Amino acid sequence: MSLLLSPELTELRGRVRAFMDEHVLAAEPAIVAEDARGERATLAALRARARAAGLWTPHLPAAWGGLGLGVMGMCALFREMGRTPVGPSVFNCDAPDQGNMDLLLLAGDDAQQERYLRPLVSAEVTSAFCMTEPAPGAGADPSNLRTAATPEGAGWRLSGHKWYATGAVDASFLIVVARTSEDRRQGATLFLVEREQEGVELVREIPTFAEPLLAHREAELRFHDVRLGPEAVLGGVGQGFALAQQRLIPARLTHCMRWLGLADRALELCRDYVSRRESFGKTLAKHERVQDLIYRSAAKIHAGNLMTLHCASLLEQGDAGAAKPYASLAKEQVANALCDVLDDAIQMHGGLGYSDDLPFARWYRYARAARIADGPDEVHRWVVARAFLEGELDLLV
Ligand SMILES: Cc1cc2nc3c(=O)[nH]c(=O)nc-3n(C[C@H](O)[C@H](O)[C@H](O)COP(=O)(O)OP(=O)(O)OC[C@H]3O[C@@H](n4cnc5c(N)ncnc54)[C@H](O)[C@@H]3O)c2cc1C
DSSP, X not given: OOOSOOHHHHHXXXXXXXXXXXXXXXXXXXXXXXXXXXXXHHHHHHHHHHHHTTOSSTTSOGGGTSOOOHHHHHHHHHHHHTTSTTHHHHTTOOTTXXXXXXXXXXXXXXXXXXXXXXXXHTTSSOEEEEOOOSTTSSSSSGGGOOOEEEEETTEEEEEEEEEEXXXXXXXXXXXXEEEOXXXXXXXXXXXXXXXXXXXXXXXXXXOOSSOOBTTBOEEEXXXXXXXXXXXXXXXXXXXXXXXXXXXXXHHHHHHHHHHHHHHHHHHHHHHHHHHHOXXXXXXXXXXXXXXXXXXXXXXXXXXXXXXXXXXXXXXXXXXXXXXXXXXXXXXXXXXXXXXXXXXXXXXXXXXXXXXXXXXXXXXHHHHGGGGTTTSOHHHHHHXXXXXXXXXXXXXXX
């Protein structure tokens, strides 16, 4: 196992960093302000630049216009793109579309890939993944799944209630997890559903702790007897839980990569400020308590980075089973590292940090979801503890 990036990846990472520094970081306020007005001019211009630079959807295989990076390659690039929450969208690598592209590649047949994946790759459309339901339905425990599809003729009739479907407000299609039998392991199936299809109700955009931004808008949906043909099944009847897992493990890791980028940038901004700001006769950087804050953040980012790289190396070898507890370890670590680093960044910047003159407060509101979405902290801790207790978690890798 090597955690080091190849020379090619190191070069590519340098290109993405330069692109971010030159074009994207400074554009964040404009993209945020335009998005609040329902406009996308700055984002569209940057997307055109990213395409021209050969950096569009780099996670995809070359046949789909990407760079065929593999998981370690994604790690190298996504950390750079994540240095602002708007970065991944510039390269068409943001959640949930990136994970949905990977799922369509994995499980879609030719017709499904032409109909759904192709326009997603070119960003003509967006998508959403609908698993979570309000209580008593599926949440941290997916076995509570209530949305159901029952056979009707050659096809299906879908009914249910979903919420927290990120991006579903604007999405053109949805990947819906629905119960198709009572089997514990094979009781769920994935369905491709057009968002505008008859019977699909957008109940509301859920107001949340963080301001909506680009795809990060949370939708509540109801499905009222939605009629689906057999071609709507993605990856086989009964494969829903297995495929959702296959989507979720790498998706958790790509979240970690983006979050590490944001945490690292926040700490860089702290370095600039504490090196300049004088207090009690010396710069903040010379106060030991401030050094302690810097140390805490540096250690958390580095630990999360190593966990992410290690898990990425397992996924790269195709060992998703072995990777599962390590993905939980990384996800819990990096989600908490991001929240802690941003909280400390606010502290180190004092009143300026608390103000909206700097992005930390907005980033913190965005980051707080990391400890809940894609499985809450407690469930990941449980997965890790269980794997360790069963002798399936080797810590001294
Ligand atoms: C911003 C955001 C975006 C999201 N995007 C999507 C999306 O695109 N698609 C989608 O399907 N879902 C999405 N989700 C939903 C997310 O995956 C769920 O919120 C998460 O899995 C937890 O489920 P729940 O909210 O129903 O919490 P519940 O299941 O009600 O759990 C509540 C709390 O109970 C505790 N808890 C639960 N189980 C255990 C346990 N075993 N041990 C100890 N404590 C436990 C945890 O503290 C947990 O936070 C999103 C959520 C957020 C916040």
